[in-house]
Amino acid sequence: MWRMTEWDMAPAQRLELIEQCLALGVTSFDHADIYGDYGVETLFGEALALKPSLRDSMQIVSKCGIKLLSAKHPSHTIQHYDTSAAHIAASVETSLRALRTDYLDLLLIHRPDPLMDFDDIAGAFTRLREQGKVKHFGVSNFSRHQFEALNRRIALATNQVEFSPLHLAPMFDETFDGLQDLGVAPMIWSPLGGGRLFSGGDAAGERLRAVIQRVADDVQRPFASVVFAWIMQLPCRPVPLTGSGRIAAIAEAVEATEFTLSRTQWFEILRAARGHEVA
Amino acid sequence: MWRMTEWDMAPAQRLELIEQCLALGVTSFDHADIYGDYGVETLFGEALALKPSLRDSMQIVSKCGIKLLSAKHPSHTIQHYDTSAAHIAASVETSLRALRTDYLDLLLIHRPDPLMDFDDIAGAFTRLREQGKVKHFGVSNFSRHQFEALNRRIALATNQVEFSPLHLAPMFDETFDGLQDLGVAPMIWSPLGGGRLFSGGDAAGERLRAVIQRVADDVQRPFASVVFAWIMQLPCRPVPLTGSGRIAAIAEAVEATEFTLSRTQWFEILRAARGHEVA
């Protein structure tokens, strides 16, 4: 939902989009305190307030730990992190108020903070669960080892990381191997490379696009669906997010659950993404 | 045995080489389904069929998981990996038929596959062991963390990796430290840098060669024996492979078990290999 402030929708339109998502089986909504200059949660909450009964049919994810420069927060004189127990607790209170709900389904630490104290964070999480304010916990953009250090203190439900044919790092830097090892599914942000997969880019990007399109033609599925399927086929079972406000685009993501690529097709996309054969 | 197809030997000559190896105490023969364009296992099996009683005196290693472009496999339209349980089982059947034996002593996954499912592989391995078709299991070219993830599911006997004075990565990227920690000995492929240690190369390569030769002169051992000894002295107890079909070359590898280098000599070779002193 991080782009919701850009969509310029009235509350009723936002509610309509939410209901269309739910009808498609898309029931998780991904937030962060900072999205839309600290504004998205409020927009979502306004829509939810029009039909509070929807709350039980959805899972709300939010994040905390980044402090952005913002006119709304004049005390922030530098972009930085705060993963102190006090900030985590305060951030959840603000998110709950903005979202017009009394609990989050999932709370993530947004970025690994050099000052994070694993025990403090686990303590803050435990108190939030005891208070009924957050049901599950996770992290975002953590390395394998950071994930495992916190996960030893409190069970984590996910690590939300960037991954796409344009950003392969988690497949080769232990992140996905480590999550598969623990049986934890990553959430994926920017699975379509922030839209760059569709247009623009250099010659390498065009070659990649052509290969994905050819596979899409072969399996007679939309281009975006092929990318989502390519990601979801990984053995750590990634759950890609979509940042779109168009229900048609969201439907293409859902369509990826209806088919799988052959290994040949899968490696054709990998080869195009890396620019070389596997060894 | 990966170059056996290049040696142009008649079956009886291959048998002679095998018997000479056994006489030297070299009893492990390293194969892969793909070696020699999917041909080496058959050549070895033809030789073994001339004297099947040798089977009990040797250990046969093979590998699976890579699908090469080959006239013998027109369905392979791209070089890729397949570590599915079905492919592992099918590959072992093919290897056993080609090798004219009813079991492998050791089966390795040839390369880490982005699509590998640790549980599936462990399941496939377990079934092969129960069927008596494979006695032990391992991997090749795996990172420390990939090794440990699979090793948590089924005990692995080795990680076969590239290492030589021309390729030091496993000594500094956790691979050897991790294996020592677990008490697992790596197998080493290309311990002589695919022959590049003996000739050619740039100025750095020549300096390295000169240092190894000086040490060889000091200890009065063959050049290749010094390299093998240098490798085997590592605390993870590496087992180097030789890719040679010349029995004299194989004997030089065996000779490396008869002496050790001083720490001074060992670090002289390391310094020449890295081009700088230790810190």
Added chain:
Amino acid sequence: MWRMTEWDMAPAQRLELIEQCLALGVTSFDHADIYGDYGVETLFGEALALKPSLRDSMQIVSKCGIKLLSAKHPSHTIQHYDTSAAHIAASVETSLRALRTDYLDLLLIHRPDPLMDFDDIAGAFTRLREQGKVKHFGVSNFSRHQFEALNRRIALATNQVEFSPLHLAPMFDETFDGLQDLGVAPMIWSPLGGGRLFSGGDAAGERLRAVIQRVADDVQRPFASVVFAWIMQLPCRPVPLTGSGRIAAIAEAVEATEFTLSRTQWFEILRAARGHEVA
């Protein structure tokens, strides 16, 4: 104490410095067999011999495992490592004699040695503890994984690593995360970048110096105290060393225990050190 040979002090002056340190609450003295061309331990021992009763008020740290080129050791024809059990035991004997004491509080392996055998080292450590010659053990310049491999065999008290605003690696390469995870505090060498933080350097170095100075002005503390405070605020609780022989400089390190920086100040120094904002 690694620069003690450069200070050109008489034994009584060295004793005075030691007593001034103790009066400030600085009770740990960091040595290595090799410091000052194998000379520092002897200088320290001469001073201690003037007032042996001080021994109980201090902790003496030493290290072993490096063999330097030195006129005192003509057998060393190349700079190299030796972490064999025999060398560890012999090095401790030499250190004890030079330091005029019958025990070390802490013994560190100075550098990770490609030939180190984790079991052998743990065995050597265990014997030294049983003999009462060394109370605690640790390592220096080890990676997270090397630390953990040895720590599984014998409990380690620290990993002494280089860290400063000019050398951030341990904060991002798992070293600090791993130590925090285990509850082990690192010791920090060159916390002031070997003095380079104070003067010289390129434009980036000057910008960093200006930011630290501004923070120092804000909190009304010495420049060096701010750097020490910045380091000690990390959640792995680092213990910085000072290499100075001036008691005023040592007092500035101690002053860092009296205040903490705000998160804003802490991240201003991090941004200046890296040259970019956090993500």
